[in-house]
Amino acid sequence: MHKEEIYTVKSPYREDMTIWGYRFGKGEPAACILGSVRGNEMQQMYICSQLVRALKELEANGCINANKRIMVIPVINGMGLNVSKRFFGVEDMDINRGFPGKVNGDTTDRIAHGIFEKIKEYTYGIQLTSFYMSGEFVPHVRMMETGYQNTSLANLFGLPYVVVRKPSPLDTKTLNYNWQNEMTAAFSVYTNKNDTIDEESARQAVAAVLRFLTRMGIIRYESHSGYISHVIMEHDLTDVHVEMGGIFKGLVKPGEDVRYGELLAEVIDPYEGFIRETITAPTDGIVFFAHTEPLVAQGDIAYRLIHRLHL
């Protein structure tokens, strides 16, 4: 293992924020794995730290294949993590909306540029990340439809789902999109939590990344075969909205099977405690995303369902 400085940001009254990379193996740039780009992505940081630990052991046992180099960057926005701010600095900029970055741009552009220059040459890029909406997902691998995406490679993580998203103009500034533009096969791995640590889903994510690296011939690791992934298009998901604001009482979790008409959630009046609204499933399906915050506004998405195909 070799620890190297990727980029350093200075601050008037705080210590330097150094972004550290951990390198394993030698030779061709095979795979790069990124953790917490945002200051609330604690689960993502935890997963990466566990990957560093596992890869260090694998390297000591001679299990990194010859001429294969792996880089892991567990933390980007350390300053944000220490003060519970998702985005960077007083400008409150999302580093994951700053790629590919600019060498002469503002601070966030420079951070993104500094990172991107060091990671764009890798064949495979894996980012552990979170969605802009808070809530919980079924663990999945997400790819942008750029024309270069390869869902059959994404299946090799062995997670239950692979989701393909049509990029919006905003998505063109994400790392995933820009990696693919540089011909890196890029994958975003979503687990079910962000700002809390969930041991089980972290283990699942570490296993998925190690499984992928094994199947791509980068490491040798005894892994279980995982799931056979279903590939879904994001726009095929069925959104279930709430019609009223209030306290949200969710009754089903990501991954659960639901039947048409089944009770999914209740919206409770925040003053008088009665049930204002009951949310039922508009279709048979599997819960892909669930709103988990205690409050909802009118029109919020309570669930996103994968419409189940009847065999």
Add this chain to the structure above:
Amino acid sequence: MIEEVFSVELPVGEKLVIKKNRLTGKEPFSKRLAIVTGIHGDEFEGQYICYEVARRIMGGIEYFNGTVDLYPALNPLGLDIADRKIPKLNMDLNRMFPGKKNGTTMERVAAAIIDDISGADMCLDVHASNIFVKEIPQVRVSEEFADKLLPYAKLLNTDMVWTNASATVHESTLTHSMNMLGVPSMVVEMGVGTRIDRGYGSQVVDGIFHLMKEMGMWDGSVGEIQYPAISTDGEVEFIRSRITGVFLPTIEHNHYVTKGDKLGEIVSPLEGRILEEIIAEKSGLVFTLREYPFVREGSLLARILTGIGEE
């Protein structure tokens, strides 16, 4: 007449309501001008503009033809706490257009705004920079629509019109969406976040009545109108900090500088010394000047409009 454009129930005993004031003169259906502001909750210059336009129209209603719609607060939750973005969601409303009618709550807000403005003959989106830098009154038009918009932009009595090369993210702004829908739309930018400069405001309001006169919407008198410097990206010199510290400008905003002039210094309060002197590398008008003292590497200090004669 005060009208509700969009309303959505928040979780606890409150609705998010977007309001507009519709002012009608003779032949109300002949022409419609929409003036929107408050997309960014830390910008207040548009508050004065809305007030002053309404006041002058109502004071001279006999000179007024057509319809003016004033939208003083497109991001009411943000304005309430001077949050630039949409509070809680932490997203920039001006990166969410054209929105989605059946999307998330804020996507619906964006779609409703677009819907309401659609059909207008002209849309002005008034901004006040941000809390970091101060701007002279200027119109910003994207290169894509410059041919169509420049004749109108020149009427607005600003000091400058900046034809911006459009970055991909600009595709998600309100003005871009309106222009795509065939409503000529321009960004008017002036001042600095969280403040109102009445002089700048009155100057732009004179310009708005000048524009209305040209559109056949105003028969009353119009103040003395100046015509702006027209510039493109190639003539704008960005000056960014190379160091972290506290910026102390030594020049006034909205003044001409000559190559070699000192613009300011970056100091260390802890050490009591100057870390870097900022020197103009080109002559021109300082149209943007930093107000916010803390800077990091990459922070914008000033923008100079070059290629114009000295006073």
